[in-house]
Amino acid sequence: xxxxxxxxxxxxxxxxxxxxxxxxxxxxxxxxxxxxxxxxxxxxxxxxxxxxxxxxxxxxxxxxxxxxxxxxxxxxxxxxxxxxxxxxxxxxxxxxxxxxxxxxxxxxxxxxxxxxxxxxxxxxxxxxxxxxxxxxxxxxxxxxxxxxxxxxxxxxxxxxxxxxxxxxxxxxxxxxxxxxxxxxxxxxxxxxxxxxxxxxxxxxxxxxxxxxxxxxxxxxxxxxxxxxxxxxxxxxxxxxxxxxxxxxxxxxxxxxxxxxxxxxxxxxxxxxxxxxxxxxxxxxxxxxxxxxxxxxxxxxxxxxx
Amino acid sequence: xxxxxxxxxxxxxxxxxxxxxxxxxxxxxxxxxxxxxxxxxxxxxxxxxxxxxxxxxxxxxxxxxxxxxxxxxxxxxxxxxxxxxxxxxxxxxxxxxxxxxxxxxxxxxxxxxxxxxxxxxxxxxxxxxxxxxxxxxxxxxxxxxxxxxxxxxxxxxxxxxxxxxxxxxxxxxxxxxxxxxxxxxxxxxxxxxxxxxxxxxxxxxxxxxxxxxxxxxxxxxxxxxxxxxxxxxxxxxxxxxxxxxxxxxxxxxxxxxxxxxxxxxxxxxxxxxxxxxxxxx
Numbered sequence: 001x002x003x004x005x006x007x008x009x010x011x012x013x014x015x016x017x018x019x020x021x022x023x024x025x026x027x028x029x030x031x032x033x034x035x036x037x038x039x040x041x042x043x044x045x046x047x048x049x050x051x052x053x054x055x056x057x058x059x060x061x062x063x064x065x066x067x068x069x070x071x072x073x074x075x076x077x078x079x080x081x082x083x084x085x086x087x088x089x090x091x092x093x094x095x096x097x098x099x100x101x102x103x104x105x106x107x108x109x110x111x112x113x114x115x116x117x118x119x120x121x122x123x124x125x126x127x128x129x130x131x132x133x134x135x136x137x138x139x140x141x142x143x144x145x146x147x148x149x150x151x152x153x154x155x156x157x158x159x160x161x162x163x164x165x166x167x168x169x170x171x172x173x174x175x176x177x178x179x180x181x182x183x184x185x186x187x188x189x190x191x192x193x194x195x196x197x198x199x200x201x202x203x204x205x206x207x208x209x210x211x212x213x214x215x216x217x218x219x220x221x222x223x224x225x226x227x228x229x230x231x232x233x234x235x236x237x238x239x240x241x242x243x244x245x246x247x248x249x250x251x252x253x254x255x256x257x258x259x260x261x262x263x264x265x266x267x268x269x270x271x272x273x274x275x276x277x278x279x280x281x282x283x284x285x286x287x288x289x290x291x292x293x294x295x296x297x298x299x300x301x302x303x304x305x
Numbered sequence: 306x307x308x309x310x311x312x313x314x315x316x317x318x319x320x321x322x323x324x325x326x327x328x329x330x331x332x333x334x335x336x337x338x339x340x341x342x343x344x345x346x347x348x349x350x351x352x353x354x355x356x357x358x359x360x361x362x363x364x365x366x367x368x369x370x371x372x373x374x375x376x377x378x379x380x381x382x383x384x385x386x387x388x389x390x391x392x393x394x395x396x397x398x399x400x401x402x403x404x405x406x407x408x409x410x411x412x413x414x415x416x417x418x419x420x421x422x423x424x425x426x427x428x429x430x431x432x433x434x435x436x437x438x439x440x441x442x443x444x445x446x447x448x449x450x451x452x453x454x455x456x457x458x459x460x461x462x463x464x465x466x467x468x469x470x471x472x473x474x475x476x477x478x479x480x481x482x483x484x485x486x487x488x489x490x491x492x493x494x495x496x497x498x499x500x501x502x503x504x505x506x507x508x509x510x511x512x513x514x515x516x517x518x519x520x521x522x523x524x525x526x527x528x529x530x531x532x533x534x535x536x537x538x539x540x541x542x543x544x545x546x547x548x549x550x551x552x553x554x555x556x557x558x559x560x561x562x563x564x565x566x567x568x569x570x571x572x573x574x575x576x577x578x579x580x581x582x583x584x585x586x
Binding site: 119127139243261 | 329
């Protein structure tokens with residue numbers, strides 16, 4: 001095997017093997033790795049997207065960002081949506097998964113139905129809900145079906161311009177986002193529940209543990225890894241949600257519906273500040289990486305305990 | 306006595322659970338039903354008639370959306386993009402995954418970890434430098450530019466899923482093919498790919514949903530109407546048909562229906578892919 005001929009043969013074989021990954025590596029380098037470094041490069045420059053000159057300005061984009069209250073508010077808005085998704089959406093998903101983790105009729109039917117909203121696009125979901133929430137009136141009747149039902153039920157004080165009232169718009173967005181997203185968590189949590197050994201429940205019963213104590217001492221600890229994955233995916237998904245907002249409120253309700261991604265888009269397309277847009281993207285990306293990394297650390301600690 | 310009490314409790318518990326599940330089911334289906342219902346009404350009745358089943362069915366909205374709303378063009382574009390991107394991803398990712406799992410070459414681990422890292426690190430706003438790059442390459446407003454970008458989007462996860470699958474596959478059949486004188490490419494094409502069909506099904510469905518529903522790159526890269534896919538077309542369409550809800554709902558139905566049908570046909574694979582995604586994550 002050590003003859004020079006064998007060596008040449010081996011190198012040729014390695015090269016041939018490398019050709020298998022070459023297409024993937026090329027596409028990945030051009031469309032992922034290059035933009036990654038270009039993002040960092042542009043974040044340090046001032047550029048309107050057209051000029052041949054991209055002026056190097058050091059960290060000025062980041063200093064400007066520190067004083068950009070609209071930008072920080074947009075992160076707060078995304079945080080609010082994420083908070084509702086984490087609590088309301090995930091609690092709903094967990095409750096549904098628990099309800100389906102038993103011998104129950106129509107289990108498959110529920111499973112299929114709950115995953116329909118997640119396969120729809122945010123555009124479609126946004127436009128359907130906008131129509132349902134339409135606040136207008138025609139011939140003394142509400143056009144949108146939600147206000148119409150509220151009127152029929154006599155709940156006149158609940159009738160609302162849901163998407164144009166600053167007090168309700170972000171909550172509406174968060175709830176619709178949760179409506180679209182709970183099916184993901186449901187499927188993952190149900191898959192996790194079904195891997196728990198049923199003998200553990202039997203053992204807890206023999207020890208005289210009640211339903212609540214079994215849930216807290218058997219189900220939750222066993223589910224911790226899956227719960228952590230769902231939590232991290234919920235945070236990443238909700239912080240970056242924006243198509244739903246574009247489709248629900250199109251131009252946005254200035255000051256109330258900005259989220260980081262729409263801000264980055266606005267800096268790029270609206271204000272033609274490509275450098276600033278990249279700096280925003282960098283900071284936002286770092287926030288996401290650091291928070292999911294910290295969560296992973298916390299969950300590893302909890303696993304050991 | 307205690308046993309009957311227990312049974313009664315169980316009975317009410319079951320009713321309660323079913324009621325809960327039913328309420329959520331209705332909340333999932335009602336918006337879709339409402340979309341379908343309103344797409345079959347006329348513009349004058351849709352605003353005032355709130356009966357569950359409309360009195361007169363009006364199919365004209367679909368025709369208007371398809372022709373005047375250019376929905377035919379958007380639909381065709383979406384089909385073209387989805388087919389091309391998914392085909393590209395299947396070929397490129399299965400080649401790479403096969404090599405990562407079975408073949409030897411220098412730098413293998415580094416390159417593989419690069420793909421895994423890319424999947425873990427969220428890159429919001431990467432569309433800014435990507436748009437700059439595409440402008441430089443003169444690929445803005447071209448089909449191929451959008452297709453290549455979208456292939457990249459689905460690449461990492463597909464490679465990871467396929468490699469995990471290949472790792473678990475026994476190599477006996479491949480060894481037999483090698484002894485019979487089959488080339489490496491031949492083994493990939495005639496042995497590995499057919500065996501990997503379950504994993505490929507997951508990849509095809511997952512990426513089809515992804516491409517069909519993609520919005521942001523389509524918006525940035527495809528400004529010409531003749532090139533727009535459905536999600537971007539919907540927005541343009543909404544601009545022109547702002548007040549015509551039935552036609553808009555017909556457009557939404559046409560956008561959502563293919564994906565719902567595919568989902569219902571293939572839902573087992575989707576659930577499987579999702580669960581394995583959870584394990585990977």
